[in-house]
Amino acid sequence: MRYFLRGKGAGLALVTTILLHTATADPKANLPSHNARNLDGGIQLARSPPPAPSQSSVAASDAFEWGAIGDxxxxxxxxxxxxxxSYTDLEYCYRTNQAWGARMEATTGWTVxxxxxxxxxCGGTLMNDIKRQMGKTGNSQLVIGTLGGNNGFFGDIARACIYQPDPGPWGPTYDEDPNGEGQCKKNLAKSREYIQLANGGLRDQFKSTLDDIFAFKQTNGQRVPRFDIYVSSxxxxFDATTDPCDEWTFGRxxxxAYPKLVKPLRAEMNxxxxxxxxxxxxxxxxxxxNLAYDYNVHxxxxxxxxxxxxxxxxxxxxxxxxxSSDVWIWNLQWNDGDTGGKTQPSGAPNGPLPIMSLDTQNRTSLDNQLFTGSDVKALQSGFGWTARPFHPKPLGYQHMSDYFIQKLKDDKVPGVAGANAASPTTKGLPAKTTQSSPPTKAPAYATGSCCFxxxxxxxxxxxxxxxxxNITLVDNNKNxxxxxxxxxxxxxHLGDPINDGDHMTIQGPLPSPIAVTGEHENDYIQFSYGSLSWTSRDSRCSNGGWNPRDGPVCRGGRGFRPQSAENQIDCCFPC
Known part of the structure; x- marks a missing residue:
């Protein structure tokens, strides 16, 4: 899902750029068989599939080939x-190096x-475009994805219920609309209808999307001995139970209008x-x-x-x-230092902003209305601050990456490190452990409190x-x-980079990696390990302070050599 601002005159309006439907959209309109552009040709799973391919039908390779698909x-x-x-994202999908797939790619050791x-x-994807995306996944044995959020009208809900950008009309806000006349409650009802629709709704469209994926993997040149697709929720x-938030607004x-985040609204969106x-x-x-193929969905x-x-x-x-770095979901803010509220931040545009095409198959960049030059990276990031709300922040994506890797290990997916046994083909949640399962190995370190x-x-x-x-990590016995x-x-060299977008990950024998990300704003380092998240300013850590105190010395007279600044930090956490 993605949201961005569009303008009319000097006003701004929040619109969905991930093909989250408008209020007039037909929830049945995006089934592959009804696609007006007829991109997939209505191809269905073969009723009598050809014989299963042998191992020899796939070129031998040591690489674990996999893909990330979806919205x-x-x-x-x-x-x-x-x-x-990357510089090569010429589809203007706004792919980021902070996403869970990019983080999994950057994490070593989880594949054999x-x-x-x-x-x-690609930002903007509807489920009827997933088959085209599959054509960009090479000869993958595994794909992971988030599918269908844009079909579910979540963007319409955020626009009408949370931000209500100019121009309207939006009608009354959720808490002032007992009769359901405002656009917020209408969009909530539209989403509910789509999810519950017996024919042509979410259930049918999602099933058709899975059919398309497996049909694609049955075509010549795409068959692999084993194929797995993992769909993330x-x-x-929101936490829908807290009282103070009833009086807060995310309006800018x-x-x-400035819709209040009342409990019933938060509960209904959840x-x-x-x-x-x-x-x-x-x-x-x-x-x-399909008994003819070892193809599985999880x-x-x-x-x-x-x-x-x-x-x-x-x-x-x-x-x-x-x-807060402890909130793992982006809000609508002009820059990372924007603290919210109704006051316009310095430098923030009044509008109008260019409108991004909602056609993910023929999209061209309108970012050049904001940026000039040949830097493709800059040309693809102009809408980012308006597009990232209600998407994970870097720590959220890091946790998704860690969780996905552990899930693949637990499921013993072939090619994943430690998964030398045959993978279970049961779909859905992982199978429960039975008494016949091998005993859990003792950790290769002293558990308790680890420090670095x-x-x-x-x-x-x-x-x-x-x-x-550079980091030294010790276990409970100080090894x-x-x-x-x-x-x-x-x-x-000064060590490994810890910059936002190029963070450090360390692990050793720990069951999960530790993500280390430096933050210039407020001068701290963000750490995450499993479900734990803390900063170098928290009680878990002690700081020695920068030397020199004012940071690196970068200017001087003739013969001057720049001097880096150093800060020493010690932290402990349960391991």
Whole structure:
């Protein structure tokens, strides 16, 4: 899903750029068989499939080939030149290097061999475009994706119920609309109808999308001995139980009204996400097994992993809804330092903003109305600040990446490290452990409280790539279980980069990696390990302070050599 602002005169309006339907959209209109552009030709699964391919039908390779497909919860939303996935994203999908797929690609050790990753997910994707995306996944043995969020009208809901941008009319806000006359309640009802529709709704469209994926993998040149697709759930956005949030609003300087985040609204939005997830989980659970192929579909219930990190959590302030790294979902903010509220931040545009095409198959960039030059990264990030709300922040995507990798390991997917046994073909949730399962190995480290020492450095490079660190990690018995590789310190190097968009990940024998991300704003390092998240300013850590105190020395007279600044940090956490 993605949202962005469109303008008319000096006003701004929030519109959906991920093909989240408008109020007049027909929920039946996007079934592949009814696609006006007829992109997939209505191809269905063969009733009498050809014989299953043998191992020899696939070219031998040591690489683990896999892909990421789906909408902007897969692609992420690039919002700066430093966060665009690559210079070659010429489809203007806003793919970002912060997305879970890019983070999985950057994480080593979870596949038996090297990785061959295909990043096909694209902001704006409807389910009828997934088959085309499959053509961009090479000869993958595994694809992971988020599918259908744009078909579910979630963008319409956010626009009408949360932000109400100029121009309207939007009608009354949720809490002032007992008769359901406002656009907010109409969009909520439209989403509910689509999810519950017996014929032509979510259930049928999602089933057809899975059919398309498996039909594609049965074509010549695409068959593999074993193929798995994992579909991730979406995430509930709110804690719907807290009282202070009843008086808060996410309306901004461009809003025509300031809708309050009352409990019934938060609860209904959460309920729709859960209903959507439940339908997809049920389709996967009951999806027919094709005995001619070892092809399997699985479900990943990720929503609960965001517990404690949603909007309106009990331990978060109103300001935290924009600025806290402990909130894993983006709000609508002009830049990372924007603290929310109704006042227009300095430099923020009044509008109008260019309108992005909603056609993911023929999209051209309108970002050149904001940026000039040949830097494709810049050309793809101009809408990012308006497109990223209600998508995961980097820590949210990092946790999704860690969770997905662990799920693949638990399911013993062939080619995944530690998965040398045959993978179970049961669809849906992982099978329960039985007494016949092998005993769990004892951890290869002393559990309890692990600690690490960080030497953090800042040099005179641009702010996007001037933070580095080297780390020594010890277990409960003070045995060293990880150290920054010597090659990262050779030839005057300061360690591994920890910049936003190019963070460090360490692991050693721990069951999950530790993500280390330096933040210039408020001068701290963000750490995450499993479900834990903390900063170098928290009680878990102690800071020695920068030396020199004012940071790196970058200017001087003749013969001057720049001097980097160093900060020493010690942290402990349960392991």
């Amino acid at each position: 902007s919860w897969t692609s992420g939303v690039a919002y700066s030149a430093a966060t665009v996935y 061999g090297s990785q061959k990753f295909h990043f096909a997910g 979406y995430v509930q956005f 300087w461009f809003s025509v 309920e729709l996400v859960q209903m959507f997830n439940d339908v997809q989980a049920d389709v996967i659970k009951n999806y027919p097994k 479900y990943i219930p990720i929503s609960d992993e965001f517990q404690g990190h949603r909007f309106c959590e009990a331990n978060h302030s109103e300001n935290d809804q924009w600025t 020492h960080v030497d953090e450095y800042q040099n005179c490079n641009p702010m996007t790539n001037n933070l580095y660190a 060293i279980i990880y150290q920054t590789p010597q090659k990262s310190l050779a030839d005057g």
